[in-house]
Amino acid sequence: xxxxxxxxxxxxxxxxxxxxxxxxxxxxxxxxxxxxxxxxxxxxxxxxxxxxxxxxxxxxxxxxxxxxxxxxxxxxxxxxxxxxxxxxxxxxxxxxxxxxxxxxxxxxxxxxxxxxxxxxxxxxxxxxxxxxxxxxxxxxxxxxxxxxxxxxxxxxxxxxxxxxxxxxxxxxxxxxxxxxxxxxxxxxxxxxxxxxxxxxxxxxxxxxxxxxxxxxxxxxxxxxxxxxxxxxxxxxxxxxxxxxxxxxxxxxxxxxxxxxxxxxxxxxxxxx
Amino acid sequence: xxxxxxxxxxxxxxxxxxxxxxxxxxxxxxxxxxxxxxxxxxxxxxxxxxxxxxxxxxxxxxxxxxxxxxxxxxxxxxxxxxxxxxxxxxxxxxxxxxxxxxxxxxxxxxxxxxxxxxxxxxxxxxxxxxxxxxxxxxxxxxxxxxxxxxxxxxxxxxxxxxxxxxxxxxxxxxxxxxxxxxxxxxxxxxxxxxxxxxxxxxxxxxxxxxxxxxxxxxxxxxxxxxxxxxxxxxxxxxxxxxxxxxxxxxxxxxxxxxxxxxxxxxxxxxxx
DNA sequence: CGGTGCGTTGACACTCCTCAACCAGGGTGG
DNA sequence: CCACCCTGGTTGAGGAGTGTCAACGCACCG
Numbered sequence: 001x002x003x004x005x006x007x008x009x010x011x012x013x014x015x016x017x018x019x020x021x022x023x024x025x026x027x028x029x030x031x032x033x034x035x036x037x038x039x040x041x042x043x044x045x046x047x048x049x050x051x052x053x054x055x056x057x058x059x060x061x062x063x064x065x066x067x068x069x070x071x072x073x074x075x076x077x078x079x080x081x082x083x084x085x086x087x088x089x090x091x092x093x094x095x096x097x098x099x100x101x102x103x104x105x106x107x108x109x110x111x112x113x114x115x116x117x118x119x120x121x122x123x124x125x126x127x128x129x130x131x132x133x134x135x136x137x138x139x140x141x142x143x144x145x146x147x148x149x150x151x152x153x154x155x156x157x158x159x160x161x162x163x164x165x166x167x168x169x170x171x172x173x174x175x176x177x178x179x180x181x182x183x184x185x186x187x188x189x190x191x192x193x194x195x196x197x198x199x200x201x202x203x204x205x206x207x208x209x210x211x212x213x214x215x216x217x218x219x220x221x222x223x224x225x226x227x228x229x230x231x232x233x234x235x236x237x238x239x240x241x242x243x244x245x246x247x248x249x250x251x252x253x254x255x256x257x258x259x260x261x262x263x264x265x266x267x268x269x270x271x272x
Numbered sequence: 273x274x275x276x277x278x279x280x281x282x283x284x285x286x287x288x289x290x291x292x293x294x295x296x297x298x299x300x301x302x303x304x305x306x307x308x309x310x311x312x313x314x315x316x317x318x319x320x321x322x323x324x325x326x327x328x329x330x331x332x333x334x335x336x337x338x339x340x341x342x343x344x345x346x347x348x349x350x351x352x353x354x355x356x357x358x359x360x361x362x363x364x365x366x367x368x369x370x371x372x373x374x375x376x377x378x379x380x381x382x383x384x385x386x387x388x389x390x391x392x393x394x395x396x397x398x399x400x401x402x403x404x405x406x407x408x409x410x411x412x413x414x415x416x417x418x419x420x421x422x423x424x425x426x427x428x429x430x431x432x433x434x435x436x437x438x439x440x441x442x443x444x445x446x447x448x449x450x451x452x453x454x455x456x457x458x459x460x461x462x463x464x465x466x467x468x469x470x471x472x473x474x475x476x477x478x479x480x481x482x483x484x485x486x487x488x489x490x491x492x493x494x495x496x497x498x499x500x501x502x503x504x505x506x507x508x509x510x511x512x513x514x515x516x517x518x519x520x521x522x523x524x525x526x527x528x529x530x531x532x533x534x535x536x537x538x539x540x541x542x543x544x
Numbered sequence: 545c546g547g548t549g550c551g552t553t554g555a556c557a558c559t560c561c562t563c564a565a566c567c568a569g570g571g572t573g574g
Numbered sequence: 575c576c577a578c579c580c581t582g583g584t585t586g587a588g589g590a591g592t593g594t595c596a597a598c599g600c601a602c603c604g
Contacts, residue, residue, distance in 0.1 A: 023371060023396070074423040076509060082423035096415060099295060099408045105419070124295070132404045136371045139408070143368060143415045146422055147377070151346040151354035153425035154470030158560075189582065198426030203560055205584060237348060429591075461550065475592055477552060 023133050030134025034092075034126065038064040038116040046113050053094060053107030062123045063093040068113035069187050072105045073195065083196040085146060086188075088172050095138055098123045111187045153198050156237070158207045161197045163235035166217055166224055182226040186219065295405050302406025306364075306398065310336040310388040318385050325366060325379030334395045335365040340385035341459050344377045345467065355468040357418060358460070360444050364410050370395045383459045425470050428509070430479045433469045435507035438489055438496060454498040458491065 043066060046052060052063065052070065067089050075081035084105065087093055093107055098120050127135055145168075152161050166186075174180050190201040190208075197204070212218040216228050216235065226232055315338060318324060324335065324342065337359050344365075347353035356377065359365055365379055370392050399407055417440075424433050438458075446452050462473040462480075469476070484490040487499050488507065498504055 074419065076427070080427045082426040084419050084422055096412050099405070099412045100416065127404055127408060128402070130400070132399055133371070135408070136399065136411070139411055139415065140368050140371045143411065143418065144372065146415065146418050147346065147356050150356055150418055150422040150425060153422060154354040154467070155348070155352045191582080195426070200561055201583085202562080202585090206560095209584085462552095463550080472593055473551085474553090474594080478592095481552085 023137070026130065026133040027137040028134075030131035031137070033129075033131050034134055035064075037118055037122065037126065041116045041118055044115045044117060046109055046115065048109055048111050050109045050113070051106055052109060052113070052115070053097065053105070060094060060097045061117045061119050062095060062098050064116045065089055065091050065093055066114040066116060069110040070107055070113060071110060071188075071192065071196070072107045074105050081195045082198070083192060084149070085142065086169075086196065088169070088176075090176050092138055095123075095135060095142070098127075110192070149196075158197070158199055158203055159210070160235055160237060161199070162193075162204070162207050162211065163216070163232050164238065165193070165197060166226070167232055167236045167238055169224070170226060182229060184224055186222055186224045295409070298402065298405040299409040300406075302403035303409070305401075305403050306406055307336075309390055309394065309398065313388045313390055316387045316389060318381055318387065320381055320383050322381045322385070323378055324381060324385070324387070325369065325377070332366060332369045333389045333391050334367060334370050336388045337361055337363050337365055338386040338388060341382040342379055342385060343382060343460075343464065343468070344379045346377050353467045354470070355464060356421070357414065358441075358468065360441070360448075362448050367395075367407060367410055367414070370399075382464070421468075430469070430471055430475055431483070432507055432509060433471070434465075434476070434479050434483065435488070435504050436510065437465070437469060438498070439504055439508045439510055441496070442498060454501060456496055458494055458496045 048068075053060065053072070065087050069089075070087040070093065071083045072085040072087070072093075073081050073083045087107075126132075148164075152164055156164070169186065170182070170184065173184050188196075190204045193199075194201045194204045199207075208219055214231075216231050217224060217226050219225075320340075325332065325344070339361050341361075342359040342365065343355045344357040344359070345353050345355045359379075398404075420436075424436055428436070441458065442454070442456060445456050460468075462476045465471075466473045466476045471479075480491055486503075488503050489499060490497050
């Protein structure tokens with residue numbers, strides 16, 4: 001177990017947002033309660049392609065994804081679609097929708113799924129109890145992921161985005177199962193990958209070929225095989241999840257002054 | 273007041289995510305407590321360009337922005353920068369960081385700011401009390417905004433993104449002050465706008481000229497003047513914040529089956 | 545006054561998209 | 575058992591949208 005934990009911790013350092021130490025215990029405890037609540041419900045299977053969330057669905061319960069892949073997407077009347085988030089086994093789906101009205105987004109099953117479901121009302125109860133911290137943890141992790149997605153969409157090219165996505169899946173799957181090899185099944189179509197990364201399926205295809213020719217990763221029959229993890233990490237730019245270290249800037253003129261919360265500042269100008 | 277509320281409500285329908293009715297009261301109540309807590313602290317002013325959050329800042333308290341603009345950014349060692357979120361007066365800064373360790377992102381003051389600040393520990397207390405729902409509301413709204421940003425970055429072109437940003441600021445400012453005219457100060461530089469929308473400053477400049485020539489919006493000396501709100505909304509694609517209505521799709525083959533939570537389903541396959 | 549940050553504009557290059565064709569695999573129905 | 579279709583993947587040619595590089599103007603400031 002020691003060894004596995006070490007591996008897990010290494011992966012987590014790269015990919016998972018850590019929580020403040022004072023919350024760690026609260027979050028772990030709350031997560032247990034959440035899981036226990038889910039466990040009480042009967043598991044449900046839905047076939048691939050099902051829309052489990054969306055404008056027509058009412059009630060909008062909260063799901064725990066026990067097996068299979070799903071995604072959350074926004075789409076426009078003209079047919080463009082953006083996939084904001086991809087759910088892997090173990091993820092909780094619909095936390096935001098339990099608070100926010102008008103679930104703008106739809107959630108679609110990529111593969112057949114196994115779901116445990118609890119009702120919004122029950123979940124609302126949980127939100128008030130000691131479980132709150134754990135739910136903050138869930139939302140926060142989700143948001144952290146989307147932040148990174150937005151950053152990548154804004155400033156990184158197709159190769160880098162693809163590398164980031166593949167590394168992300170790898171590390172998330174590995175977190176659940178530290179024994180997983182550097183190879184995993186990726187059930188998404190190239191169209192879906194494109195919708196996630198803001199590319200066309202044609203371009204996704206070409207970039208994948210390029211990555212294969214460079215012997216970094218290859219995808220064959222929906223199986224990803226990572227051939228050079230280091231170079232893939234480097235490409236993805238997550239050899240360092242915290243993208244910038246102290247004072248490290250290249251473009252001098254963009255450097256904002258650091259002032260922070262130091263003493264003097266505070267009194268100097270207090271009361272506007 | 274009636275009139276103002278009506279105006280506010282109209283803007284809200286477009287831009288603000290609504291909350292489930294059962295939470296509305298809780299959220300309003302919690303928000304009052306949060307605001308009262310902030311009010312107890314002495315306001316602090318920081319000059320433009322200050323980094324109020326980031327790797328070097330310790331403590332990572334939570335701020336309420338009372339005046340001025342700020343942004344949250346991720347940047348890479350090679351100097352690329354992505355601005356994930358822009359804070360306007362009234363926004364709360366640092367909620368996620370109060371939970372999540374390693375505040376990956378930095379927050380920088382665009383203009384001089386007035387801040388009310390409470391300590392993370394105090395905020396952590398709030399998170400357990402009846403205020404939790406309100407905090408969920410805060411995070412959820414923020415996430416909703418980033419979702420939309422990511423979607424725009426993935427699938428919308430420069431004109432549409434710019435329009436979306438300008439409309440978003442307009443509606444947010446208007447929500448705070450329903451009497452605001454169709455004109456407002458925008459303190460961001462074109463470089464910052466580019467970092468936010470994933471464009472170069474050169475391209476931002478050109479698109480702004482194009483929008484001015486089409487008499488949709490003009491920006492002069494950091495003052496945005498909306499000349500044709502309808503066309504701007506149309507461009508931004510937020511005449512309908514909920515981007516898709518029931519069953520409305522153009523590309524037939526992408527339509528996922530709708531199954532949902534209807535009766536039969538549930539029993540049919542219960543227990544995996 | 546020279547520096548510096550920001551905005552503006554032009555010329556050109558490159559990433560990525562569009563359109564189009566073709567192929568492979570897996571159902572399905574005769 | 576074999577046509578047939580449908581989905582998903584692969585590849586090419588050409589083009590649009592953005593980026594890069596470079597120059598210049600203007601305001602602000604020490």
